[in-house]
Amino acid sequence: MLSVVDQLAIIRTNVVDLLPEEDLVRKLERSVATGKPLTIKLGLDPSRPDIHIGHGVVLNKLRQFQDLGHKVVLIIGDFTAMIGDPTGKSKTRPALTLEETRENGKTYVDQASVILDRDKTEIRYNSEWLDALSFKEVIALSAKYTVAQLLERDDFTKRYRGGEPISVHEFLYPLSQAYDSVAIQSDIEIGGTDQKFNLLVGREIMRAYGHEPQCILTMPILEGTDGVEKMSKSLGNYIAVTDSPKDMFGKTMSIPDTLITRYLQYACYAPTDEVASLGLALSEGTAHPRNAKVDVAKRIVARYHGQDAADEAFAEFERVFVKKDEPDEIPDWTMTDPSGSMKLIDLLPVAAGLASKSEARRLITQGGVRVNGEQVKDPEATISAADQPVVRAGKLKWFRVIPQ
Amino acid sequence: MLSVVDQLAIIRTNVVDLLPEEDLVRKLERSVATGKPLTIKLGLDPSRPDIHIGHGVVLNKLRQFQDLGHKVVLIIGDFTAMIGDPTGKSKTRPALTLEETRENGKTYVDQASVILDRDKTEIRYNSEWLDALSFKEVIALSAKYTVAQLLERDDFTKRYRGGEPISVHEFLYPLSQAYDSVAIQSDIEIGGTDQKFNLLVGREIMRAYGHEPQCILTMPILEGTDGVEKMSKSLGNYIAVTDSPKDMFGKTMSIPDTLITRYLQYACYAPTDEVASLGLALSEGTAHPRNAKVDVAKRIVARYHGQDAADEAFAEFERVFVKKDEPDEIPDWTMTDPSGSMKLIDLLPVAAGLASKSEARRLITQGGVRVNGEQVKDPEATISAADQPVVRAGKLKWFRVIPQ
Numbered sequence: 001m002l003s004v005v006d007q008l009a010i011i012r013t014n015v016v017d018l019l020p021e022e023d024l025v026r027k028l029e030r031s032v033a034t035g036k037p038l039t040i041k042l043g044l045d046p047s048r049p050d051i052h053i054g055h056g057v058v059l060n061k062l063r064q065f066q067d068l069g070h071k072v073v074l075i076i077g078d079f080t081a082m083i084g085d086p087t088g089k090s091k092t093r094p095a096l097t098l099e100e101t102r103e104n105g106k107t108y109v110d111q112a113s114v115i116l117d118r119d120k121t122e123i124r125y126n127s128e129w130l131d132a133l134s135f136k137e138v139i140a141l142s143a144k145y146t147v148a149q150l151l152e153r154d155d156f157t158k159r160y161r162g163g164e165p166i167s168v169h170e171f172l173y174p175l176s177q178a179y180d181s182v183a184i185q186s187d188i189e190i191g192g193t194d195q196k197f198n199l200l201v202g203r204e205i206m207r208a209y210g211h212e213p214q215c216i217l218t219m220p221i222l223e224g225t226d227g228v229e230k231m232s233k234s235l236g237n238y239i240a241v242t243d244s245p246k247d248m249f250g251k252t253m254s255i256p257d258t259l260i261t262r263y264l265q266y267a268c269y270a271p272t273d274e275v276a277s278l279g280l281a282l283s284e285g286t287a288h289p290r291n292a293k294v295d296v297a298k299r300i301v302a303r304y305h306g307q308d309a310a311d312e313a314f315a316e317f318e319r320v321f322v323k324k325d326e327p328d329e330i331p332d333w334t335m336t337d338p339s340g341s342m343k344l345i346d347l348l349p350v351a352a353g354l355a356s357k358s359e360a361r362r363l364i365t366q367g368g369v370r371v372n373g374e375q376v377k378d379p380e381a382t383i384s385a386a387d388q389p390v391v392r393a394g395k396l397k398w399f400r401v402i403p404q
Numbered sequence: 405m406l407s408v409v410d411q412l413a414i415i416r417t418n419v420v421d422l423l424p425e426e427d428l429v430r431k432l433e434r435s436v437a438t439g440k441p442l443t444i445k446l447g448l449d450p451s452r453p454d455i456h457i458g459h460g461v462v463l464n465k466l467r468q469f470q471d472l473g474h475k476v477v478l479i480i481g482d483f484t485a486m487i488g489d490p491t492g493k494s495k496t497r498p499a500l501t502l503e504e505t506r507e508n509g510k511t512y513v514d515q516a517s518v519i520l521d522r523d524k525t526e527i528r529y530n531s532e533w534l535d536a537l538s539f540k541e542v543i544a545l546s547a548k549y550t551v552a553q554l555l556e557r558d559d560f561t562k563r564y565r566g567g568e569p570i571s572v573h574e575f576l577y578p579l580s581q582a583y584d585s586v587a588i589q590s591d592i593e594i595g596g597t598d599q600k601f602n603l604l605v606g607r608e609i610m611r612a613y614g615h616e617p618q619c620i621l622t623m624p625i626l627e628g629t630d631g632v633e634k635m636s637k638s639l640g641n642y643i644a645v646t647d648s649p650k651d652m653f654g655k656t657m658s659i660p661d662t663l664i665t666r667y668l669q670y671a672c673y674a675p676t677d678e679v680a681s682l683g684l685a686l687s688e689g690t691a692h693p694r695n696a697k698v699d700v701a702k703r704i705v706a707r708y709h710g711q712d713a714a715d716e717a718f719a720e721f722e723r724v725f726v727k728k729d730e731p732d733e734i735p736d737w738t739m740t741d742p743s744g745s746m747k748l749i750d751l752l753p754v755a756a757g758l759a760s761k762s763e764a765r766r767l768i769t770q771g772g773v774r775v776n777g778e779q780v781k782d783p784e785a786t787i788s789a790a791d792q793p794v795v796r797a798g799k800l801k802w803f804r805v806i807p808q
Contacts, residue, residue, distance in 0.1 A: 083544075131538070133538075133539040135535065135538075135541075136487055136535070137539075143573040144491075146569040147555070147571075148570065150572065151551070165552060166550055167546065168547070168550065169546040170551075175572065
């Protein structure tokens, strides 16, 4: 096991909140002294099993804990998922059956295993202990937190002030989630910054039950490919970890330039100084955004599908990208040669107005010529008019070869 | 069964809220048509089994319902009483055992039977259904009411605005009480005006569970003998229905004059016109407050202990009352008669300075003379100096007879 100082340095990376750090130090010291791993908790909603690289921010942090020798416990929140929306107001939250929650949980873990070390990951379903709570125990639990404290949660504050109804049962959910920490006696609970409130409730409730309270650790929320909203499946701005290399690459290439360093940091987990220097280079114009994006996209694909897949995705993207550059109107060039075909090197001077065969050869061998979007580097390649191929010579010269 | 109109006239008496009256009319019509009695619910806290005449206001209303042929269900709130105060902050609310709640419930019913018809009174303990609620069912229940609605309850509003903590479990209590109505499917729930909010929650929750909602009926809160606070055991300003006739009489005599008509109306259940005319007479000075109070006190004692006990209590009070009038310093009068005794009629002219024996006789026979607090109407009564009796002649003349 690494020393406390070395562990802390890794744990701190990319973290937004780490509270209270002195408690974490104490826990780590004890762990190092006894060799007993810490228990790191992550709560999951089992109703949406599509893990995206936004989740990856947190999962990667968990993986760091695993690599440091600690134990990760994923809590699948099947208890509340099986209840659904008891007010019946939200159609987007249908109640799930036990089978569905198990299936979703399994899918989640399968997907998360791309990042997590499956052997150091424990899965628990919170119905295990929440289903067993009697009304009396629920009262005891809810006696440990106040209405005013819960109304301080941002979304509750807004809704209460805005006159939007908050059903009383919604107050029971953060308390249930907090009780999960009591049940598994977590040392640290991790989540996005939007979970900070709930994680702190867990800390308080553990204390109220006489347990050593968990530390809380929040990670940044990654913006979706639109660059505006939090990445989420429902907003359609997400890159799923199960997306094909091609989709993953293409979606990454679609992010606004402002997100490049964010993705480099939180989706590629690049070292801080690399992120900083790219940021500087981009702002000074010494780095080209598209190239930086290609690098980020390649690294994301490589992370989830391997380097070969990343290279292929890049090549594929290049083809598609080029195709997309195709102008709306491409002039026809009629091939009058009676054979109906010509060598590329002979075609270009006459069809694309290149000055000479040697200029054509240079352009072709340098990769500046594409036929139907495919780079063709062989000057002797045969172009058949019957295929009506679209030829691009250099950046701007396009024509379609048609037979006489 | 009486007609709906006749029943309504009785039910309306002394009521503060009767909501909604059109629903009650419908329920009564159905009851009259089918002969099926209505179910009237009263919720009780089993931790304080001393019933006082403040409770009597509500219990008397229940008795009226019973006399109209309806069924009264007393809900003993043993479920929450067995929990006590889970925050541990209130020492005045220790958790009760099952045995204690049963014992308290039994005591309550025994005491309430002074007013209620025991045969038309059903007793239910709400642990019967609340203990059986799973966490899921609690969530379903609490989904049916909002945080904002509960914060509108006066005491919650004040505490929330005043920054005083409200534990989340306190929100579950009115919902539990409301669920009692679902469990017994009450037609009407009755309570003091301070219960109006909770009774209305019951109405809403019944509706949310798809039941016909109960009507709610509130009765005035009787002030305690101090004339300021609500009558309550903990404030010590109460007249228990189990108080002795003497205490009951004395406590009633101690109420401020401003309460006389309130007690006549809500503790003696006097007809409205009698209450109104006494109020008028008192304000015009044509009725003496003390006499009116004596009447009220006699009627209260007679209600709980019978007429004879009321008369005795009055006589006893008169004696004590007179004794209490005794001045701090009573002058001695030395009897020089060698026999050591004198007739009362001979004593008064010399000892109390009355003008003549005939004046003494008139005062004695009119009841204006007391010896040791006891009225003595016999002019020939013998006063012995050895007894050192205290004699009061008229309102102001006091002396103690001592031997030479």
